[in-house]
Amino acid sequence: VLIGLRHFEDAFNLYWDRLNKLMVYHLSALQQVKELLELFFLDGLDQPPRLESPHAQSRVLNSLALSSRDQLEQAIDLKWRSAEIDQQNASRLNVSVNLSHLSGDLWLSGRIYEAETSARRALMIAKQQENHNREAVALGWLGSVLTKRGRRSVSWRVLQRSLCISHDGIARGVYTSSDDTSIRVNEASENDPEIELKRASCYH
16 A cells, blocks of 8 residues: 555555564565565666665665575576665675675575675675674585585585584574584585594684
8 A cells, every 4th residue: 555655665664664574484475575575666676666765775675585586596686786785875784694695596596606706795794894693694605605616625614613603602692593504514524534524613
């Protein structure tokens, strides 16, 4: 109704504050989310959403990308555009988040070099921001990319560092799970005799 009345900012605030987490994380209603967010693109998906706030534009682009997992190239394009908006508006933490997610999609699409570049940029920003949660996520994707490239020894160390940061955060009640990174560590070390499977200290 609000979009039909051209109250785009109000519609975004309603979605972001009340519907986003409910529809995505509790109901997994990604198709409904996609259909709802596409309403903001009255001029087509290749144009910006009808929102004044750069923050709102970026969040809609990124959310639409996350709900478009069955259209990988479209998701990649949307995440690039979201990251560019955040970069232009000095929202560096959001840039790190977007680049980490983008690295995952690029990895899935087989664009390994671009995936590594994106993960390294996300990692650099997270370190500059001293945001250990985002650092762990970026390291996780970087490790996955390096595994794909066959650099298992390096990838194992990178993933182990990600796991250590995550475990430290869990111990302090900051993060909730590191299961995904644990799986990647095991994948990186599988059938590689050069890797000594000893759990590295998080402080070395």
